[in-house]
Amino acid sequence: MFGGVYRNKRVLVTGHTGFKGSWLCKWLNHLGAEVFGYSLNPSTEPNHFDLSNPKVNSHINNIQDLNSVRDFITKIEPEIIFHLAAQPLVIESYKEPLETFTTNVIGTANILETARYIDSVKAVIIITTDKCYKNKECIYGYRETDELGGYDPYSASKACTELVTESYKNSFFKEDNTGLLIASARAGNVLGGGDWTSNRIFKDIAIAASEKEKLILRNPESIRPWQHVLEPLSGYLLLGQLLFQNRKEFAEPWNFGPSYNSNITVRELVNIVKKRWNDIEVEFEKPKIYESKYLMLDSSKAYNKLKWNPVWGIDLTVNNTIDWYKNYYEKKIVKTDDQIENFIQDAQKNKLSWALDVT
Numbered sequence: 001m002f003g004g005v006y007r008n009k010r011v012l013v014t015g016h017t018g019f020k021g022s023w024l025c026k027w028l029n030h031l032g033a034e035v036f037g038y039s040l041n042p043s044t045e046p047n048h049f050d051l052s053n054p055k056v057n058s059h060i061n062n063i064q065d066l067n068s069v070r071d072f073i074t075k076i077e078p079e080i081i082f083h084l085a086a087q088p089l090v091i092e093s094y095k096e097p098l099e100t101f102t103t104n105v106i107g108t109a110n111i112l113e114t115a116r117y118i119d120s121v122k123a124v125i126i127i128t129t130d131k132c133y134k135n136k137e138c139i140y141g142y143r144e145t146d147e148l149g150g151y152d153p154y155s156a157s158k159a160c161t162e163l164v165t166e167s168y169k170n171s172f173f174k175e176d177n178t179g180l181l182i183a184s185a186r187a188g189n190v191l192g193g194g195d196w197t198s199n200r201i202f203k204d205i206a207i208a209a210s211e212k213e214k215l216i217l218r219n220p221e222s223i224r225p226w227q228h229v230l231e232p233l234s235g236y237l238l239l240g241q242l243l244f245q246n247r248k249e250f251a252e253p254w255n256f257g258p259s260y261n262s263n264i265t266v267r268e269l270v271n272i273v274k275k276r277w278n279d280i281e282v283e284f285e286k287p288k289i290y291e292s293k294y295l296m297l298d299s300s301k302a303y304n305k306l307k308w309n310p311v312w313g314i315d316l317t318v319n320n321t322i323d324w325y326k327n328y329y330e331k332k333i334v335k336t337d338d339q340i341e342n343f344i345q346d347a348q349k350n351k352l353s354w355a356l357d358v359t
């Protein structure tokens with residue numbers, strides 16, 4: 001997979017103790033990479049990092065601290081960096097706007113500034129979000145060429161992260177001889193087992209379904225690009241491979257969204273779970289903050305140029321997410337490794353190039 005580039009590579013994942021970061025570390029373990037992590041301690045109990053227990057050389061410190069970031073990266077000499085560490089929540093960003101901007105924007109600048117001086121680093125993938133686009137309540141998906149923006153501090157911080165990334169690329173890594181390529185990746189709302197972060201929809205659904213509690217939700221008609229966590233991770237890993245192989249044409253921003261029919265409303269998502277798990281009693285509350293109604297990504301560029309495609313549609317995404325939480329709540333079994341294997345097998349059946357080793 002991924003041209004075999006990850007075997008024995010020194011890979012740094014920032015945000016490794018978080019939901020997406022811990023799934024990425026597990027996948028990198030499968031790929032034979034030597035994995036390093038830089039983050040804060042897990043912020044919830046339980047959490048996917050502790051439950052899935054990836055093999056990681058873990059460093060716990062603040063990404064805002066340039067000296068600490070520099071010392072760690074200088075010491076470990078990574079070849080590929082996936083930068084996921086961030087304050088990732090819209091609601092939290094209203095409560096702590098400065099902390100959100102400092103972590104997300106300065107944290108990213110700290111990574112790029114450090115990578116400039118470390119010769120071992122060949123590829124940096126900066127993870128932003130679908131929310132980095134100026135939301136015009138469009139009923140079509142945003143493309144990489146659309147205007148950046150952000151109403152709330154989280155979205156604005158991620159748009160700034162994109163600008164910082166572009167600026168570093170243009171200012172310091174444009175020459176052919178720098179040996180370091182940078183890309184950014186924008187994905188949608190991820191589902192998957194093991195996310196207990198506040199205000200994440202499936203955590204609330206899973207608790208309501210397993211404990212038979214009432215589910216309180218806001219914005220039932222909001223449409224979101226739901227996708228399984230492994231979908232964008234396959235895109236990040238593919239980008240990491242191509243940049244490591246010095247494919248300069250891929251050092252750009254990329255959308256990794258779901259296929260069109262996975263863009264469903266919050267109410268439709270809950271209805272699928274009600275049919276397949278338990279009948280949940282749902283109450284919709286009036287939202288206290290502004291959140292966009294429509295948010296979709298157009299991933300045509302990734303489909304056409306990277307030959308990347310989603311593997312699981314909305315059905316398999318929801319089924320696998322339910323399966324993960326059911327196993328955890330009913331049997332204390334963690335299904336992460338099995339689901340990574342199943343995802344890879346399905347990608348191979350779908351003849352996706354990253355899974356077939358032909359890129």
Ligand SMILES: NC(=O)c1ccc[n+]([C@@H]2O[C@H](COP(=O)([O-])OP(=O)(O)OC[C@H]3O[C@@H](n4cnc5c(N)ncnc54)[C@H](O)[C@@H]3O)[C@@H](O)[C@H]2O)c1
Nearest residue numbers: 015017018019020039040062063084085086088129189190
């Ligand atoms: N979960 C989603 O639906 C989603 C969607 C789009 C983009 N993203 C992006 O993906 C990335 C990972 O998100 P997630 O859902 O795994 O979030 P998460 O909250 O589960 O994980 C965040 C990680 O960042 C680390 N972190 C936070 N502040 C830090 C700081 N000051 N110093 C060092 N580390 C710090 C945490 O320790 C944790 O490891 C983020 O960049 C987020 O913006 C997530």
